[in-house]
Amino acid sequence: MMETEKTPSIEPMDTDSPAPTRGSLLTLMSRPSRFGNDSGALPIGEFEPIAKSSGVTTADLPDSALSQSKILVVGAGGLGCEILKDLAMSGMPNVHVIDLDSIDVTNLNRQFLFRQKDVGSSKAKVAAEFINKRCPWMNVVAHHGKIQDKDPSFYKSFNVIVSGLDNVEARRWLNATVCGLVDIDEDGDPDPSTIIPIIDGGTEGFSGQARVILPRITSCFECSLEAFPPQRSFPLCTIAETPRRPEHCIAYAFILEWPKQFPEKKLDKDSPDDMKWVYEKALERAKKYNIEGVTYMHTMGVVKTIIPAVASTNAIVSAACVGEAVKILTFCSQTLNTYMMYMGSEGVYSHTFVYEKKHDCAVCSTETHKIEMSKEATLNELIQILREGDLRLGAPSMTTSNKTLYMQKPPALEKATRKNLDKPVSSLIDTDEEIVVTDPILQSINLSLAISFQ
Amino acid sequence: MATNDKYDRQLRLWGAKGQRALGDTCVVLIGGTAAGTETLKNLVLPGIGSFCVIDDVLVSKEDVASNFFVTSTCQEEPTIGKKARAQVACENLQELNPDVLGAFQNVPKLQDIKDWKEILYKETNSRQKLLVIASDLDPLVLETLSAQCSSLQLPLVMVQSYGLMGCVKLQLSGKVPLLDPKPANAPPDLRLKKSFPALDEFVQSIGDLSKLESHEHGHVPYPIVLRKAIEAWRASHGGQDPKTFPEKNEFKDSIKNMSRDIHKEVNFEEAIQHAYLAYTEREVFLPEDLVGGDDSSMLAKLFQALDTFREKHDGRLPLNGAIPDMTASTNHYVKLQSIYKTQAEQDLQEMKDLCQDLPEDAIQSFCANVFSVTQMSTRSLVEELTSQPDEETMDDLKMSLMDPYEVEAHTPLLWYLGLRACHAFFKKQGRYPGMKDDESWEADAPLLEEEYKAVALHYGLADEGLVKSNQGDICHELTRYANAELHNVASVVGGVASQEAVKIITGQYIPLNNTYLFNGIVGVGGLYKF
Secondary structure: HHHHHHHOOOOOHHHHHOOOOOOOOHHHHHHHHOOHHHHHOOOOOOOOOOOOOOOOOOOHOOOHHHHHHHHEEEOHHHHHHHHHHHHHHOOOOEEEEEEOOOOHHHHHOOOOOOOOHHHHOHHHHHHHHHHHHHOOOOEEEEEEOHHOOOHHHHHHHHOOOEEEOOOHHHHHHHHHHHHOOEOOOOOEEOHHOOOOOOOEEEEEEEEEEEEEEEEOOOOOOHHHHOOOOOOOOOOOOHHHHOOHHHHHHHHHHHHHHHHHOOOOOOOOOOOOHHHHHHHHHHHHHHHOOOOOOOOHHHHHHHHOOOOOOOOHHHHHHHHHHHHHHHHHHHHHOOOOOOEEEEOOOOOOEEEEEOOOOOOOOOOOOOOOOEEEEEOOOOOOHHHHHHOOOOOOOOOOOOEOOOOOEEEEOOOOHHHHHHHHHEEEEHHOOOOOOOEEOOOOHOOOEEEEEEEEEO | OOOOOHHHHHHHHHHHHHHHHHHHHEEEEEEOHHHHHHHHHHHOOOOOOOEEEEEEOOOOOOHHHHOHHHHHHEEEEEOOOOEEEHHHHHHHHHHOOOOOOOEEEEEEOHHOOOHHHHHHHHOOOOEEEEEEEEEEEOOHHHHHHHHHHHHHHEEEEEEEEOOEEEEEEOOOOOOOOEEEOOOOOOOOOOOOOOHHHHHHHHHHHHHHHHOOOOOOOOOOOHHHHHHHHHHHHHHHHHOOOOOHHHHHHHHEEEEHHHHOOOOOOHHHHHHHHHOOOHHHOOOOOOOHHOOOOOOHHHHHHHHHHHHHHHHHHHOOOOOOOOOOOOOOOOOHHHHHHHHHHHHHHHHHHHHHHOOOOOHHHHHHHHHHHOOOOEEOOOOHHHHHHHOOOOOHHHHHHHHHHHOOOHHHHHHHHHHHHHHHHHHHHHHHHHHOOOOOOOOOHHHHHHHHHHHHHHHOOOOOOOHHHHHHHHHHHHHHHHHOOOOOOHHHHHHHHHHHHHHHHHHHHHHHHHHHHHOOEEEOOOOEEEOOOO
C-alpha cells in the first residue's frame, strides 16, 4: 500500500539532488506579483502565474512561454556568447544564432564559448555546439552567414530577437527588416501579433547599453540614428602634409599608400601580411618625420578601428537583454522602458530613460519627410541630401505615383532613368507631388518625401 | 588573425601594467552560486593569476539549471548530489583560460568558520595580492567574513542576486591607492603658467611670431602661442596674470589679435580655447594623513617623495610628458613632444631615486597622474550594520529619495533597504522570507515588513514618505522571490562585481563607493555610499 502512494519523481536520478535552499525563476513565474508586466510603464501582457510542480527546474520545464518560444540571437561574439548562455540558464531551448564571423584569437578574452583550438572556425557553429553540449536541454541552431542573406520570412518565425551586433549598419538593416514585418491596418494601427520585439545590446570598454524595441510602438533604432554619428576620420591634409601622431602615419600608409601600391587589391585587415605591410610603411613615414609610437598593436587599432572590449561589460549588457526577453515572454515582471545605459569608468552610473519615437522616422513612422531645396537643385543633389543628410541612406531609388525618377537597379532601368539625374527636381514632379524613396537600408519600407522649393 | 595576443582588446583599456597587476592577483570566491561563478568567469577570462572557490554544498539540479559553471556531469561523472559545488565550479572555470591556476576548498559548513585567515591564504603564494569575493552568502557567514577582511585589510567584493534584485558592495579597508583614475575630460598637463627651462628655450627660439611666413604662422603649436601671449601680457601688466573675468576676455582678445585670420588659423583658435592654461595652475593637495604622520604605506611614501620633489623644484610637480594632438607643423610638434617627454623622464628618475623600495609601475603611474591620484576606503559591512550612518551619509540618502526614479516605487534605495530586511529576517528565522513551498508563502510578507521598518529606522529613513508608501509592496515582492537565483540578475551583478574587481586590482579607473543596487524589474541601477 505504501509503495503505490509514492509519487514517482520525473527523473529518478534527481532524488539525489539536495533540497532547494532558495527560489528560482520558476518560483517567480508561479507566484502573483504587484509588479507584473501589465503594471509597468511599457505593458505588453497580463501576468498569470503558472502552476508550480516541485522537483522541476527551468531546464526541464515542458510547457511554458519560455520553453515554447523561438528566439533569434543575432551575433555570436562578445555579447552573443553571453546571450546564448543566459538563454540556456533561463530555460529557453529553441534558439537560432546567426553570425558570419570566424573565431579570432583576440576574441578569447571574453567570448568564453571559444577555445584556442577553435580559432578559424565559425563563431555561430562553435557557440551552438558548446551550448548544446554543456546544456543538453538546449537546441541551438547555427547559421554561419550574413543577416542580410536571410529572407524576411526567416525573421518572421521568431518570438523575440536579441541582438549583439558591433556596427550601426547591421543594426539599421535588422531594425528596418523587423519593423517592415509589422502589418498596419487601415486605421494605421499595427497588428500586435506581427510585432517582434528586438532587444539590442552594445558595449564599448566599460560602458554599454541595452534597449527594448517594440517595432512601431516604441522608438526604433533608426529613431536614434543621430546618437551614432558616422565615424570621424583624420583630415587628409594632416595625413599628407603635417603628420604629428603615429595614427597620422598609419592612416597615410593604409589610406594613401596601399591603393597606390596595390590598385587592384583591397587591404585585408585580417591578413598578417597586409597588416605588416601597412605597419612597415607607417613606421617608415614615422621615422622620416621623427614621430614616435607606431607599433603593430597601434596599427591594428587604427586600421580596424578597434573598440576595446572586456568580459565584464558584455556580461552586464547581455544579461540585461535576456532578462528583458524573459519578462516579455512570461510577463512575470515589467518591461524596460526603453533604454538602459551603464557606465563603469568613474564609479558606476546606470540609468534608464525613454528613448522617444522620432515623429518622422524613416523606418517606423508613416509620416511624410519634408525637405527644402532650391528650384534649380537636381535629382542628383537630392540623392546627395538623402545620403549625406540626417537620413544617411545608402542607394536611394525614387518614384512618384505615376513615374520612375531614378532606379539604382536593375542596370537597364538605371540606364533608362540616369538622364533625370542632372535635371532639376522641380521640373520632374508636379507641385506638392510626393516622392517615394526606396533604399536597401530601409528594406521593405517606403519613405515619402515632400519637397518644398524655394 | 593579425595578432596573436588574446588579451589585445583589454590591453587597449588597461595596458601592460594593468595586465601584470591582474597576473599577480589571486581571487578567492566564497560561495559557488551563479553570481559568484559569473564574477569569477569575467576575471579568469582576462587572466588573473589564480583563483580558489570555497563552498560547502553539493551540486543540486537547481544549480545546473541556473549556474553555467555548475554542470550535471564533470569529467564524465554525474555531479548532482554527489560532487562538491566548489570542485565542479573550479574545474569548469579553470577550463576557460589555461593561463590561470584554479583551486577549490570544500568545507563542512561555511557558518562554522570562525577564523578565515588561514583558509583565505591557503591557495596563494607570497608574491600574490589577494581579493575576496563573497557571493550570496547568508548574513551569518558574511558578517564574520566582513569583519575579518577588514582587519586583514583585504579588499572584499560582495555580490548578491535576490530574485529580480542584485547588489554589489565594495569593502576597501585601509587606504586603497587609485594611482590611475583616468578622469574624463582632464585638461592636458602643459605647465604654461609656470614653464620650465627646456620649454622656455624652445619658445625663445621661435622668435617673433609676427615675422613668420603665413604657413608657419598658422602652424605654431598653441602652447607656444599661449606662452608668447602670457609673456606679453605680463610685460604690460606689471608681471600679473589676467585675474578678473574682463581681464581674461581681454587676454583672449590679445590672442585673437596675434592671429592674421582667426577663421583660418586653427592653431590660434585652439589657443583661445585653451587660454585658461596660461593663467591657471593645477594644484595637488598632499593628504595630511599620509604626509604628516608615520604612515609607511606605498601611497604615503609616494606623497612624501612628491613633497620633497616639490620643495626642490620651487613648487613644480613631476610632469606627465604626454601632449595632445594639435594643429602644428610636424617639426614643431615633434620637438615639443620631445621636450615634454624628456622633462617627464627626468622627473620620473628623480622620483624613483626618492622612493627606491617601491615598485616601478606604481611610481610611474603616480608621476603620470599626479593631479588625479587619490585614495579610497569604505566602511565595512559590519560597521554599516552595527552603527548608524553619520549625518552626512544620512543626508545623502534622504537626498536620493527626494530625487526618486521616475516610477517612485522603483527607486533602488528602497529595494536595498528590502535586501537588508531579508538579511535581518534570515538572522531571526534561519531562512529567507517566502521559502515555504505552498500558498502560505505570502504570510512572511508582513513579518518582513516589520524588519523593513527597523532597517529604515537604522538608516534614518523611517519617516520618509516614499519609504512608508512602498514598503508593503516591496516586502510582498521580495517575499515572492524567496531569494530566487535568476541567472540574468546574477550575471548582471557578476559583471558589475568583476568590473569593480578589475579596477581595484589594476588601480585604474575609479571603483564604486560603495554599493550598487540593480533593480531588475525596470532595469535601473542606483549607487549609494553607506
